[in-house]
Amino acid sequence: MTVHSPRTIDQAVTLLEKYPSAMILSGGTDFMVEVNFNHRKPSQVVSTRAIEELRQWNIDHDTNSIFIGAGVTYSTIESSDIAQAAPALAEASRTVGSPQIRAAGTMGGNLGTCSPAGDTLPVFAALDAKILLASNAGRREVSFADFMVGPKKNSLLAGEMVLGVSLPIIEGWQGYAKVGVRNAMVISIASACLVRNASDDSVRVALGSVGPTIIRARAAESWWLDQGAPRSSSEMHTEFGARCAAEASPITDHRSTAEYRRHAIKVLCTRLAARSTSR
Amino acid sequence: MSENQIYTLTVNGSQREVKDSWIGESLLYVLRERLGLPGAKGACEQGECGSCTVMMDGAAVCSCLVLAASAVDADIKTVEGLAPDGSLTDVQQSFINNGAVQCGFCTPGLIVAIHNLLDSQPNPSELEVREAISGNICRCTGYGRIFAAVQDVIEQRGATR
Ligand SMILES: Cc1cc2nc3c(=O)[nH]c(=O)nc-3n(C[C@H](O)[C@H](O)[C@H](O)COP(=O)(O)OP(=O)(O)OC[C@H]3O[C@@H](n4cnc5c(N)ncnc54)[C@H](O)[C@@H]3O)c2cc1C
Numbered sequence: 001m002t003v004h005s006p007r008t009i010d011q012a013v014t015l016l017e018k019y020p021s022a023m024i025l026s027g028g029t030d031f032m033v034e035v036n037f038n039h040r041k042p043s044q045v046v047s048t049r050a051i052e053e054l055r056q057w058n059i060d061h062d063t064n065s066i067f068i069g070a071g072v073t074y075s076t077i078e079s080s081d082i083a084q085a086a087p088a089l090a091e092a093s094r095t096v097g098s099p100q101i102r103a104a105g106t107m108g109g110n111l112g113t114c115s116p117a118g119d120t121l122p123v124f125a126a127l128d129a130k131i132l133l134a135s136n137a138g139r140r141e142v143s144f145a146d147f148m149v150g151p152k153k154n155s156l157l158a159g160e161m162v163l164g165v166s167l168p169i170i171e172g173w174q175g176y177a178k179v180g181v182r183n184a185m186v187i188s189i190a191s192a193c194l195v196r197n198a199s200d201d202s203v204r205v206a207l208g209s210v211g212p213t214i215i216r217a218r219a220a221e222s223w224w225l226d227q228g229a230p231r232s233s234s235e236m237h238t239e240f241g242a243r244c245a246a247e248a249s250p251i252t253d254h255r256s257t258a259e260y261r262r263h264a265i266k267v268l269c270t271r272l273a274a275r276s277t278s279r
Numbered sequence: 280m281s282e283n284q285i286y287t288l289t290v291n292g293s294q295r296e297v298k299d300s301w302i303g304e305s306l307l308y309v310l311r312e313r314l315g316l317p318g319a320k321g322a323c324e325q326g327e328c329g330s331c332t333v334m335m336d337g338a339a340v341c342s343c344l345v346l347a348a349s350a351v352d353a354d355i356k357t358v359e360g361l362a363p364d365g366s367l368t369d370v371q372q373s374f375i376n377n378g379a380v381q382c383g384f385c386t387p388g389l390i391v392a393i394h395n396l397l398d399s400q401p402n403p404s405e406l407e408v409r410e411a412i413s414g415n416i417c418r419c420t421g422y423g424r425i426f427a428a429v430q431d432v433i434e435q436r437g438a439t440r
Pocket residue numbers: 023024025026027028029030031032033048070071095096097098101104105106107108109110111112113117118119120156160161162163185186187188325326327
């Protein structure tokens with residue numbers, strides 16, 4: 001095993017080309033669990049720790065968007081101006097692990113792992129995030145929907161790494177909610193992100209942990225628009241929650257049953273809809 | 280850096296050479312087994328319990344989840360580095376006064392996490408204290424005496440400010 005610590009993105013992608021089987025290491029909060037338990041013994045490791053550029057973010061008021069580097073940690077997202085530009089991302093980050101995990105874990109690592117329970121992923125799905133990738137051959141941008149292709153599967157090519165994520169800044173309420181077995185340190189059993197666009201009162205809703213990838217509840221989104229303003233009755237929110245749950249495709253596993261997951265989606269989406277109108 | 284290559288970590292202000300190690304070792308393992316710093320404890324080795332908490336570049340992290348060889352540029356501080364040899368910090372003393380230590384396995388991690396909290400937020404609410412140690416599991420005390428110990432430090436530090 002060899003550990004490389006490049007200082008620039010160029011150096012990193014050069015190393016990734018030279019060692020196509022190399023593993024990228026960011027905060028280590030997924031990676032080291034596998035190494036500690038001997039599930040993985042990589043021969044080459046490219047650590048992103050020393051790449052300052054990956055820890056930057058940039059709010060662009062002309063295009064109303066924010067670019068967040070792959071090495072930005074959850075605790076930075078929570079405590080910086082990223083939280084105002086992307087409130088749902090901050091809320092999702094706030095639910096990750098413990099303070100220690102949030103201080104080390106990064107957004108790029110969440111995308112690298114691409115678990116259906118990854119807490120930033122429903123936010124990226126709801127916001128139609130663009131993921132910026134780089135390899136020695138150049139850079140490309142893919143939509144989140146094309147990036148996550150299955151449970152723990154993404155469309156990164158050999159030699160490619162995530163540089164960061166671009167999100168639109170949307171005027172209007174947005175939030176994230178999840179269900180797990182306790183408050184601290186929970187991997188989600190079901191989660192949802194809701195983004196309400198103030199300009200046309202449309203909503204986008206994305207569901208986590210209830211399918212092989214993150215699910216956009218598009219039928220529920222268009223049903224929402226078909227309802228008349230002000231869209232603030234509790235009956236409407238309950239109906240919306242039920243429609244979101246109908247679009248989930250959960251499985252039963254060691255953490256929960258499919259039935260409970262679907263029920264949780266109904267409750268979470270009803271709650272998010274209510275919160276979005278109660279300001 | 281490859282297989283058994285020698286590398287240097289900055290721990291508690293001194294440069295420490297790591298020799299004869301496997302390059303995939305966690306910082307927790309290297310601190311305890313290579314550098315003779317057994318303060319950080321290992322229980323779960325998967326980030327769940329916090330007994331291995333150390334400061335790294337100003338943030339409290341689980342040393343079991345840090346690849347030691349990737350931490351060559353980092354400023355690492357362990358529980359051993361909080362007070363000069365032979366003395367105790369106010370948090371450590373308060374743990375003793377309040378009986379907040381039973382088996383003591385969780386204590387070093389808690390001490391590091393609490394110093395980290397009080398350095399950035401001298402007057403935390405009870406909820407903030409609970410949040411700050413939510414990644415540190417204690418199976419003995421029931422946490423009551425730990426909260427009492429933290430409360431005492433907050434009051435003492437407030438009185439001397
Ligand atoms: C106790 C505990 C609690 C947790 N709780 C949660 C939780 O509540 N919610 C949640 O979503 N996750 C949780 N996690 C999982 C983990 O913390 C997150 O997935 C985190 O975002 C991983 O980021 P990292 O920087 O630590 O990644 P690493 O562990 O460094 O890497 C993770 C994966 O991503 C790849 N990778 C890293 N950076 C890049 C990059 N720039 N480009 C391409 N690939 C890359 C790596 O090769 C690896 O496969 C928890 C983990 C632990 C140990």
